[in-house]
Amino acid sequence: MDLLGSIMGSMEKPPSLNDAERKKVKAQKAMIEKQQEADKKKLVVFREKIQKRIHEFIKDPQKQKFKFEVMDKVYRAIVHEVTDVAGLTSFSFGIEEQDRYVMCWKKEFAPTDDELQAYRKGEEWDPEKAKLAAKQKEIDRLQAEADSNKKTEKVIPVSDYKDKYKHLIGDESAKGGAKQTLANRSYGFVPSENKRDRRTVEQVLADTRAKKKLKTESSSASELSSQNASTETTTSSCPDLP
Numbered sequence: 001m002d003l004l005g006s007i008m009g010s011m012e013k014p015p016s017l018n019d020a021e022r023k024k025v026k027a028q029k030a031m032i033e034k035q036q037e038a039d040k041k042k043l044v045v046f047r048e049k050i051q052k053r054i055h056e057f058i059k060d061p062q063k064q065k066f067k068f069e070v071m072d073k074v075y076r077a078i079v080h081e082v083t084d085v086a087g088l089t090s091f092s093f094g095i096e097e098q099d100r101y102v103m104c105w106k107k108e109f110a111p112t113d114d115e116l117q118a119y120r121k122g123e124e125w126d127p128e129k130a131k132l133a134a135k136q137k138e139i140d141r142l143q144a145e146a147d148s149n150k151k152t153e154k155v156i157p158v159s160d161y162k163d164k165y166k167h168l169i170g171d172e173s174a175k176g177g178a179k180q181t182l183a184n185r186s187y188g189f190v191p192s193e194n195k196r197d198r199r200t201v202e203q204v205l206a207d208t209r210a211k212k213k214l215k216t217e218s219s220s221a222s223e224l225s226s227q228n229a230s231t232e233t234t235t236s237s238c239p240d241l242p
Contacts, residue, residue, distance in 0.1 A: 043074070043075075047078050047082065050078060050082045054066075054083060054104070058088075058106070064105060064106055064109035065104065065105045065109065066103065067103045068103065068104075069101060070099050070101045071100075071101065071102070073096070076100070079102045079104075080102065083102075088107065089106075089107060090102055090103065090105075091103060091104075093122075094122070111125075114130055114134075
């Protein structure tokens with residue numbers, strides 16, 4: 001006998017199963033296989049029921065959506081498969097292992113983002129309330145836009161003295177203060193608007209010539225008047241000849 005054979009011979013052999021233990025293991029294996037087969041049949045039956053319910057839902061023209069009962073993830077997966085094959089839109093809502101369910105819609109009545117958001121929050125969807133909410137949202141948006149435009153408008157400075165200080169000293173006081181700041185025109189005050197000559201060059205030359213002509217005519221008239229007065233005086237002073 002070689003060395004390997006002696007070593008193998010000295011080792012203890014594993015205990016062999018008796019008939020009772022072998023039967024027990026075999027029974028457990030058969031039970032597991034049977035349970036698996038039952039689960040498969042159960043899923044097949046469930047799929048057939050879902051297909052039937054989906055078919056009835058599609059045929060009903062009055063229905064736009066269909067809500068399934070709460071179910072486990074495996075069954076929800078089957079519902080999603082069936083609805084997808086039927087051309088429907090489906091979503092799951094709720095908390096896992098508590099109240100999660102599947103809801104499906106016909107393609108022509110696919111849910112909006114607001115509707116999906118409501119179901120995700122655990123709320124019921126009311127189309128009329130949704131319209132009012134959308135309308136109010138649009139009003140709020142327009143109001144916010146209007147307020148923003150008002151803030152960006154150019155501020156026009158107050159140029160009137162009495163308007164500038166009206167909020168500090170009152171309307172009547174502001175008017176009085178404005179009157180007191182006016183200079184007395186009898187002391188040679190010339191408004192700034194009157195100091196500006198808006199005439200053209202031609203108008204200035206014409207006005208100058210007119211002034212010179214008027215001055216010459218005035219001088220001539222004065223001299224003629226003086227000569228006439230002198231003649232009348234001389235005539236009146238001469239005595240009448242006999």
